[in-house]
Each structure stands twice: as structure tokens, then as C-alpha cells.
Amino acid sequence: MVLDTGRERGRALDDLVAMAQNVGTAVESVIDGKADAIRLALTVLLAEGHLLIEDVPGVGKTMLSKALARSIDCSVRRIQFTPDLLPSDITGVSAYNQERGDFEFKPGPVFANIVVGDEINRASPKTQSALLECMEERQVTVDGTTYPLEQPFIVIATQNPVEMEGTYPLPEAQRDRFTARISIGYPTAIAEREMLDTHGSSSPLDQLKPVATASDVHDLVLAVRGVLVSPPVKEYIIALARATRNSPELRLGASPRSALHLLRASRAWAALDGRDYVIPDDIQALAVPVLAHRLLPTAEAMVERRLPEQVVAKLVSELPLPRP
């Protein structure tokens, strides 16, 4: 059901909705039938967070990140993570310039608006942590000099949960830095047929044109920051986080950082709906993608094959809302 929120129309949010629709349409032209995943990716972008896409090979993880990157007219860099990748391959390196007789900083691929990290779990922990430091602090320090990253900045990392041989799974502390984790999943039969028809002869990415600029995105991020989060909603976020910490099925609950991510993401989610205020429905919709990848189930829950996603969904369905 769509309720008319009766919002007084403001330019920033109107633009945001229009732009989001444009970006969504553009990305959907590449990946059919995955509107939810696309919307979630947009939400993370507007919430100034980072996105982890985890799924089996070949469902379009890289395609989604590339399509999102290409639909926005901004700098995009792709890093293919391999076990021999070094931190300097990401952050950049200081090289000696013979002409100038001085060391010169050669920026790495992380200096871009959108960084696509493919198969992030194939890199060594040392390299992973170098990227994650950039994600958190939005800056790079090389040889004692700090270089700020571009704005907006989003890392879209993918990882493959099936091929675990020769991989370095992300530790919990590093997974916590990703605002949301999504799974794309297999397309429906119709969507798959359409994909075969449309993309059989040429790559759809070639036809994708940017529909927004980095500057637009930056303005919209500022607009999202103005979305109201009322005290009852904040209370609800806290109650949800505490519920995960007290759940007997989880041995690691949601961190305070995750509550912050949930709040930011809910603002973006509400803004994509055209609302200038957050409602508990936004939190409920985002709880699983934002919280589940940070939680660790207990041994009993693992034996019972209870995934953190199911635990979070159950908590959401049971946690009472603040009564009007």
C-alpha cells in the first residue's frame, strides 16, 4: 500500500526521488527483476555507507556494482582482489620522480567515488584491512602524509560464499564496517529469459549512460541528512539492537555502530520513499540487510540451522513498536 504522505514538496527530496528512479531504471536495464537489491544499493550510497554483496558466482554481483557505478557520472575504479594483492596496490604508493628529484604519490584505485572490490575475500587480511581503514576514515595515509578520498565515496565489495578454498573470510570487526549486505539471488524464469533475449549479443553495460553526477549525489546525501528521525524511532532502533544482544540464539549482537548505520540507512530509505521522516517500517525493512551480517549465532542455533537473518526477522516481528 502506498500512502500519500502529504509532504510539502521540497526540491531536494523531489530531485532525489526522480534521480533515484532514473538510476534505478538504468541499473534495472542491466539487471532484470532485482528492484529490491538496486534500491538497497542506492540506499547505502545515499547513507554514505558501503555495500557488501554476497552471493554465488554469476548472479550479477559485479554487474550490479558496475551498473550502479556507470549510471552515475563519477570516477569508478574496480579492484580484483587476489591473494598476492598488496595494501599499496589499493591505497597507492610513493614513487621517486627523477625529473623532480622527489618522491611523488601515485594514488591507488581507492581514490575514486565508487570503488568496486571484486571477491574481497580473496585478498590477504593485510590488504583487506588497508581497504577497510580507507572505508572507515575516508582518507589514506602514505609515508606520513594524509590524502582525503573523494566525496561521495562508496565501496561496493563482493564476495563468494561457495568457493571458500584459498580465501580469507572477512573478520567480524571488518564486516561491521559495511552498512549493508545483500544477496542478489537467482533471477526469476521470466527475468532470466528476458536477460537471454536482451543481453545475448552485446553487453548491456556498453549502452548504459550516466543519469546523475557525483555532485548531484553529494547534494542528495546532504538532503538525506535532513530527514527527521523522531525519538520513538530512535528508541525503536536501540530496542532492536539490544534485543539482538539479549537473544539466546546469538553470541554476538549488534554493535552501536550498526545502530548508527541503521539510522542513516533508514533516512535514505525514507527519502527514497519521498518521506521527510523515518517510520518504524523503514527500520523493519532494513533490519535484516543492515544487521544480519554482523551477528554470530550460538552453537545451538547453528545446529538448528538458524541463520542470523531468521533471528533478526523474528526479533523484528516480535518487538513491540512505541504506541502512539
Add this chain to the structure above:
Amino acid sequence: MTMTNHRVTAAAAIATILASLSLYPIFTGSVWFWAGAGAVIAVAGAGTLTRLRQLPPVVCLAGGVLGLLLYLNVAFEPSRSLLGIIPTPESIRGLLHLAGDGLTESSRYAPPVPGVRGMLLLAAGGIGLTATLTDLLAARLRSSALAGLPLLMLFTEPFTVSVTRGAYGTTVVFCLGAAGYLALLSADGRERIRAWGRSRPKPDDAPDTSALAAAGRRVGLASVVVALCVPLFVPGLHATRLFSGGLGIGGSGEGGGGSVQLPDPEAQLQAQLKESQPQPVLRYVTSNVDPGYLQVYVLDTLTSSGWQMFGASTANVPLGTKLPMARGLTDTQWTAPDTTAVTIGRNVSSAAQPGGKAATFLPVPYPPTKISVGGSWQVDPADMMILSGSTSLAGLSYRVNSLSVDPPTQILDDAPAPPASIAGYYLKVPPAYDSLRALAQQITGSAKTPFRKAVALQNWLDGTDSRFGYTLNAPEITSASGLAQFLEVTKHGYCQQFSYAMAVLARLVGIPSTVAIGYTQGTHTSGSTWVVKTSDAHAWPELYFQGAGWIRFEPTPAGVDGQGTATPPTYTIPASPSGPPGSTQAGNGGTVSPPVNSAHGLPGGGRLYVPPDSSAGKPPASLARPDQALPWIDASFALLALLALAVTVPAAARRLIRRHRWRLATAAHSAGIVGVAYTSESTDVAAARAAWRELCDDLTDFRVGYLPSESPRALASRIAADLHFALEVSGALNRVALAAERAQYSARPCPSAALRRDCAVLRHAIAAAVPRRARWRARIFPASVLTPVFVGVSQVVDVFSRVNPAGIRRALPRRQRAAIG
């Protein structure tokens, strides 16, 4: 020693202390209670010590008794003890002596007795022994249910000494005692589950027994409520009847062997007079326009502990067609034959007597000459009591021919001295009453003849000059000291005290006397029919005058401030030669004074007629109905009224809540909501919240329901789909949901103008969408009103869990969490 035993020990001690409250009518003041509570605590402490090791139960019992002895020694004989604590032979002797004193004092005082030391010792010792047994059964032998037996001993104690108990006091004390016992059972139940454990114990090793315990507490509460309420609605089932050991006028004589037990007439008298709602006992049709009293029992033997039956009789004789002549009634020229047809109510029955059957006694006018009655009956020739060991009175009909005795005053004045056969027995007075002889002579000093003395005694007692007063809340006299206390100190009582006093005083001045117990003539209903109720139960003295035989006197105050239907006999009221019939005036020497209500006399005699109901003079129309139907009709009305209340109150409450909710929302418009100056937005917020609560309540009422985790938007979406709302209704639903959402989460609430109308539209739409049964249930029993009531009651019942230390322990972190959160 585990926490288990501590908890059960504490519960047993609390239950004993609460049960000891039932002794309150026996004592004055509260010292006895604290003495008893101290004994209970001492016994609990001793019991706890004995359970530190696994000792045989006998040793535990001995330990409890030893603890009690130590306590009594410290409390009552510290001066003779070693270091004020350890008993010595001297202190033990002192205790025994004190206990002997207590026993002596208990026979001197009528309850309530003052807190003298001997009595306090007995009270503390008795309560302590009960506590010892309770503690042993509950904590050592783990049989908490059986521990109720010693507690029951405490409850039955007041019933054995004929004390006066107030209805409210009895109820409260019963409830407290029951609560203590239930708490003991609850504590024991928890411990059993704890001992056996659960498959997944909680980290604090306290299995969650709350659901089971709550169920037990609810069952217990329901039992107590039913036990208290059922007697209110079931006629014939009254505590006084059950405990009195038979109504006296009734009996269950069919079948069974064993000895025939005699009832206690005085206890039955008291029980019937104290019926909260007088009930019909019998009806009779008589040829006499001014019938006399109906005699049931005659107490002819005066002992130091009261009046008793069958002292003068030799052997009962089978009831023949004609009865022996009444003793002493030799001149029959001023007697008139009467015929009385009596029908006893079907609700008259007696409780079964353990070990035998209750003798039943027939109410008859005195003196009867001929009785036609079915069944096996005997006559006591001395006192003309008609009794049976095998015939039930319930529904019995019989016909009695009797004499109406109205001797002229002159005959009584000139009556010769009683014969030796009468004087030899009916003038016996135990020495305990000698102290009252001076009083008796002082009252009758100016009277010249025995009859005048009798009239003087009647007039001295009957309350005309406010010397004595009538009250049902007076202790029954069971000794000479009790009589002296009544005559000299309390001076208030009912017919038991007055008849007892006059009969004793009459013997002291040389007039043979007995105490008769039965009924007054009752209430005249129509034609020649009279109805006798339990409130007409009465005791009166009968004095012997040679020639007239046994004639009755009426010392009990009569009228609305006394025994309602009692009337003094005409021969004690000399008629005025010039006054109208029934009026009286002072006669010989001014010793006879008119009764207070003589103006209400019946035609044909000077006797008083005051119906027991306050509607003076006019008998209630309902009395013409069959006797046993009356309580059922009252109960039916009460049930109908309860039903009407049950049907109307919840619905009315729901309407009131709705109205109040919208009124508050409107009030916010005029005053601004709390802490916020008036703006149109504050009004919108209040109205939106009212609308949302109203919608949620409607969903609860119609059993559509909502989840606590459902947002307004999600709820609206769900019910619109489930109930297949029309477009207009969906619009109203969306408006209400959006208003609630924005009032709660947005800075700019929606306009509220249409919300009330939207709520009404929604209510009707929901009602139309649900099945008819749910619709009516929502209208009559709205769940939004009833559920909080049930939850509240459940929480009140769960107050028992407070006695459980584990419950308190678990509750603490919750409170702390709440405080932090």
C-alpha cells in the same frame, strides 16, 4: 539446609500466624496475638535448626516443642530461669502453675476474655503447638496439604466456646487464613518443581514455575470465592447451620443406626437469630385469634455451667392419641381448647451428625392435649417435649389440640405452694448462684406473693426503664459468673440471657422455673394463617403456679428494639377498668408497667404484635408464597441483576471510554496538550492518537486483532486486504493510519477534522466484515475493556508470588533494568 526448606518454613509460619487471627473473638486487646506470633517464630527457628541435619521426624517434633518451651519460659518466667533464658525446675513449675491459673480463669470469664497472663500462656502455647505440627508436616515431612489440619484446629477453636463473631470479621479472618494456607501450598508446589527440575534450567538455577504457580493460585482464589459466594445464593446452606450441628427443629431420621444425639438448643437459638436473612421455618393455621408460643425444648436443670434438658424426666412414653395432662394445671375453667395445623418448611433440615442421628423435637403450643402426626414419636411426661429419633421434620404436617391458658391474676396471686414433686427438683440452685440471691430479693422485695415477685422480675428485666437492652451481639451465658456479668455489667443481651436470668432469679426467690426454647407465635399473614421464621426463635422462662401449671413470662425486651414478635402474657398486664381493650396501666403497687409497643395490639387481646420486618403492621405480601420458594426468588433476582450488569457494564464502559477519548482530544484543542502551548498541530496530534487507539480497540473488540510490532501503515495494509474494504473505507483507514504515523514520527501532523467520522466508518465496516457472533460479542463483551480487567485480576492473584524469595530475586533485575532503561 537449602533455600527450599527456608521458604516452606517461612510460608508455614506465616500461615500459622494468619490462622491464629481466627482467635480474635476470644480475647480482648492484641497482646495474645503478639505472644502467639512470637511462639510461631520460635518454633520456626527451632525447626530450621533441627533440619540442618537429617534427623528423624520425632526428633524434629521434640526440637519444635523444646523451642516453644524455651520461648514460653523466656516470655513468662524469665525471673526464675537461669540467666533469664534456661528453664529451671522452678520456672517450669511456675509455667505449670500459670497454665493452671489460665484454665481456672477460662472458666470464670465469658469470651472475650481480658489478656491475663494465664490465658496468654495458654494462647501462646496452643498457637505454638499448632505451629510445631504445621512446621513438622510442611517443612520436614513435605506434606503441606496435611499441614492444613493443625491450622483448621485454630479455626475451629472459636466455635467451641460460643463466642460472638461479626460477619465481616469472620470473613476477613477466613480470607487471611485461606491466603496463608494457599501461600504455603504455593511455596511447596514451587519447591517440588524445583527439586525435580526442568530440562533447561535457567542460569540462576531457578526454573520458571510462574505459569504453574499462577494456575494454582487462580484455582485457589476461585475456590475461596466460590466458598464465600455459594452460601449467599443457596438457601438452607448457611455456615451457622452447618456448624450448629442441626437446626434443632429438623432432623434426618431415615435409616442408619447408632445412638441418638441431643441437639444444643441454645446454640441453635443463637444461630437462627443471627441468620443474616430470616427464613421461614413453618406455617400454621390455628383456631386461636391470639396464639401462644410454640415450645420445642424445655431446659429444666440448672447447673453451674448453664441450663440443661431432661433432668427431671424419668422415661419417655410413646406418643398416643391423648397426651398426659399438663402438670399443675388443675383448674381448667379459664382455659380454651385450640386446634393448630402446622406445616414445617421443606428447607428445614439438619446436618448429619457424626456417629449417630440427631433427635428431632416437635414445635407445639403448650400445653398440648392431643397430637396427630406421622412417624414414631415420644413424649417427655415431665416437660411435655415431643421428640423422635427417626422422623424427619422437613415438610412434616401435623395437627395439635392444645389449651389456651389465661389464668386471672387473682388465681395466680392465691396459688398455693407447689407440691414437693415440683419444689424438690425445680427449685434446685447450685451454690455458684448464691451471690445473686441478694439481688433477687432486692428486686422482689416489695412484692407480696410469688406471682407478684415473678412479675417484678419480668418488669425489672424487660428493658422498659432502659436498665437492660437488647442486642444479638452478646456472649452466651454458660456459667454463674457469666450471669453475674450480664446482670451487673453488660446488661445487654437477647432472649438467652434474659430467660436464663429470670429463671435463675425466680428459683432464688422460691418460684419453680424452667427455660423453654422454641418460637414466638410468628407473623400473622392472612385469615388464620401464621408464618414463623428463624428470627422468631426465642427462649422464655416458665414458672410454676399450682393450679395454672407452667406459665410463661416474657423478660426479654420486645418490639423493634428487641425480640420482634415477643409479647408479654396478658396475665402479667392488668387491664385498665376504664381504658380501651389492650391498653394497660400500672397495677398493684405500680410494679407492672406497660410494654413499649402496646399500641400495636391485636384485636382480641392485649398482646403485642410487631412483625420482624420494619414495615410495621403490614405483613409482606411475599410471605403468602410457599416458604421454600422465597430464597430462590431472591437469588433469582440477584442472579438476574448480576446478569444484567454483566451484559450492560462492559458495553457501557466501552462507550464511555470512546466518548472520554474524543473529549480529551477536543480538550487539547482548547487547552493545548500537556506542556505544549495550543497550536493546531497539538490538536491534530491528540486527535490522531485518539483515532489510532480507537481503531486498535475496535480491532481488539471484533477479534481482528493487531500485533504489537505492526506499524500503522502495516496494520492498515493488512486489514484492508483481509477484510476486503470498499474504496471509501480504505480511504478512511489510510487517513487514520497516516494521521497516527505522522503524529508519532513526523514534525507535521495531518489535519484531524475527519478522523472521528473515519473511525465511525471503520467501526461499521469492521463490524460488517466479521461474523455475526464476533459482532455481538464485540458489542456486549468488548475485549478492549475486559482484557485489562482480567489482566489486573490475574496480577492481583499473582501477588502470592511475592512471598517467594526466588520471585523477588527475579523481579529485582527487571526493576533495575526498567530504571536504567
